[in-house]
Amino acid sequence: MDNGLVRLAHSWLAQDPDPETRAELTALLESGDDEALRERFGARLEFGTAGLRGELGAGPNRMNRVTVMRAAAGLARVLGPGRHVVIGYDARHKSDVFAHDTAAVLTGAGLRASVLPLPLPTPVLAFAVRRLGADAGVTVTASHNPPRDNGYKVYWGDGSQIVPPIDAEISAAIDATGPVSELPLGSPADPAWVTLGEDVVADYLKAVTALPIGEARDLRMAYTPLHGVGGATLRSAFLSAGFDAPATVEVQAEPDPDFPTVAFPNPEEPGAMDLALELARRVEADLVLANDPDADRCAVGVPLPGGDYRMLTGDEVGALLGEHVIRQTSGDDRLVATTIVSSSLLGKIAAAYDVHYAETLTGFKWIMKAGDGAEDARTLVFGYEEALGYSVGSDQGLPVHDKDGIGAALTVAGLAAQARLDGRTLLDLLDDQARRYGLHATSQLSFRVADLSLIDGAMARLRAVPPTRLGGHEVESADDLNEGSGGLPPTDGLRYHLSGGTRVVIRPSGTEPKLKCYLEVVVPVTGEVSQARAQAVRDLDALKADLPAALGL
Template sequence: MSELVTRAEEWLAQDPDPETREELRRILDAGDAVALEDRFGARLEFGTAGLRGELGAGPNRMNRVTVMRAAAGLARRLGPGRHVVIGYDARHNSDVFARDSAAVLTGAGLRVSLMAHHWPTPVLAFAVRHLGADAGVMVTASHNPPRDNGYKVYWGDGAQIVPPLDVEISAAIEETGPVDRLPLGTGWETLDDAAIVEPYLAAVTALPIGDARDLRVAYTPMHGVGGEILLRAFAAAGFAPPAVVEAQFTPDPDFPTVSFPNPEEPGAMDLALRLAEKTGADLLIANDPDADRCAVGVPTPDGGFRMLTGDETGGLLGEWVIERTSAPDRLVAASIVSSSLLGKIARAHGVRHAETLTGFKWIVKAGDGLVYGYEEALGHSVGSDRGLPVRDKDGIGAALTIAGMAAAAKRDGRTLLDLLDAQAGRYGLHATAQLSFRVSDLALITAAMERLRSNPPQALGGRGVHEVDDLSAGVDDLPPTDGLRYRLDGDARVVVRPSGTEPKLKCYLEVVVPVTGGDVPAARTRAASDLAAVKTDLAAALGL
């Protein structure tokens, strides 16, 4: 306890934030050992996702001291004279953390361009290359709970950092002393709308959207920062203004209408689905709070709406982009937890396909000629023969492209559901599902992974396991990562991995069912049954 108190007092002495100082003083005065251990018994680890965690005092929380130390480490790794562009979303303290970073970086002799407003993450990712910067910082926790924030670092290629950069920056952070001794600078450049948003909009409206525009769209930015930019993108591309969920349109860091601001979470899309049905929309689009993800909903024959999975959208966008690009060496890529459908589409069109580790930092590094990449968690980056304008997830560019596809289908008397059925007929029905476990104790995840490694299942859902890949050893030229992949009899697959950003164990399931006699509904029924059986057996094997 005495050591924790000493650390807390040292923290108090350097903390520039009166709110976290008051929080910590209350804890110390109360002698709350549990709260001290929680805040000072560990620290947020700087990894390839940067930093992400709950707001509060101490090294195991996101706060001004943590952020200033991260900025100092980044400055030390880059060196004086380098150029860093900084963006931020509308979460609690995002603007404060962005300005603190600008002050630390300029004080260390770097040139800084700070965005003038809270804008989407893909705008920041675009800005790094557009401005020729050496690095970028985005202050965001994406779709995490309201009390979280985060700090994502991009390198000069416009992509998030990968090893060994994360280790090098982390080491530089550890060399940083008290932040009240850091030299702080001023005079950084402020990036206004004309400097960065307009070039971004010009880039995404030049994507292969097609020429059809007759489409009714319902949209929600889910209390995030995507709303204004998406409306401007739709107008610039010639689409009619989407109907918007008014209660979720203005950025609000408390996300008052959703329990969890992630389009994939149960209930998060309820207001948007109601609006889509009320307005007779042809398409429903949702961005997550920093607008790097894009969720898609479509009307069903019974008058309702259903959300497409990220894999379904990925297959549609992948084939659309392939058919509208022409470079002979073009490449499409998806993560190992995404559907195998994109690979089959690529082979059918004579296009290269790559499988990468989870995360867009890996997808965008799949190789030269990349025109499209996606991961099943609603992340897409759409490009053209000129490449990807954004080397990260881009929920705005994806929304424009899926709208163009839906408008073209409508013009032809079809829907996106018709396009999905047509793909199933050509390539087999690729059905995917997830099984995830949120825990309060990360040791439970470690124990579950150890159980699977020591006692791997012999069969799942009545399908024999004929191949097991321990991804921690590195397979198929992929860098090592904590995960297991099971290949099942009858063209099925399961991947199990701990989440890199949340206290979750995530399992990704896929079964492929042939479509016989054009009967797609029968194939869907069989696939749903097969997935349910695999889920049941896998949950038992995990023991969570």
């Protein structure tokens, strides 16, 4: 066996407080499995702006109690004694253990820790940070990752996810942490360690039910939390707002860390919504809703003529919610924001209503920073990203400074109920937008790789030999986002502006071994909207056909 790996493994065993990962590592050492040791000790999970996320198991390249305690120690060192941190967690394997380990490390370092009372949606944690005036927040979740994963996300005192340089400071502090067995640890008996009551959930519900939902409430809904933690909170929110509780997929209603009925607990993945759509057909639902497992994202489905259903894209929901919020709010300082990979339609809607608009890098941590540095004061009233993430606000701004799948579901339901009262549907509202602004159709093409060097090679190839034509459209200009295009911070990505308003953005995924291509076509509506939609499908298909050769994948 590799003596270096063996020494690292024994050092890990000496500090690991978890009997499960100790047993796993001991068995690997006894088996002489060098490859398995190398997977766990040949690298480590990097702490970045998404915090930590990875597979459960022993070693620095896995999520485990040692990794989490080191992260908490790094956070404690950056914050300093006396600071206050709110801690939340979902229902994944070991989430509650990791949350309590975090509280133990923080209180042992002289900080105050307030722990949410049970597994709750991530937006409740983001809300609680500001509600309690805390200095930071931590939620233990891997969102929509596979069952064997877990993660660790850090929020700052403004209730939004951390951005550079805070992430680098915490990462450096983690590196400076010694064995976790030498860390002083607090306990639930310490005055600095508080388990919060459910009043914080009640405050969150009061905030989201005050969103611009409207007055209409007559709506039949089908819903799934996909075995996550959103079910009880969403039901309470809908009942508090005066809706009937949605019909819920029974076998997916309760939290289950194994996610037994889905191959991948992400409402965007093929098959994930099958049971919800089956329920919708059975109850003849006017609206289909889903949350991902930590309920910070919201998927929306609508009925089609003939009794079938289709899921709306994140960009379609973002455009509907964005225009709705703009119509329901007032003030010259209003700002709406989305990311560089989302549809350009929100910008056109904002211009039509004379509302400020901003584009940011991908991720809600950047959306929440939209308007920072502007000479005039601006109130962010709506933000969204195409990956089903939305934050809905009012004249007072956003109640949650992160994506919020509960507040978004409520607002979509209010919009759908009003449309139903008017004898219309969400599809009719989308057609209205197509007529006013042009039909904006978006899609994605992703390349999952086993070797990350393939992604580096594809990006290098595009920079060396940029395409001049894609999908029958001339490439009119290109932005290398590595150079900080348009005042944005540098990021690894390329953006191509093509004739006719077509746009292609290519970037490596920040959380998966994927190269992601975000496609948008704009088709003027001169006749029937259905004709423009058919043309958009053909245009998107043409782009998808050309991209593999351009990427060399």
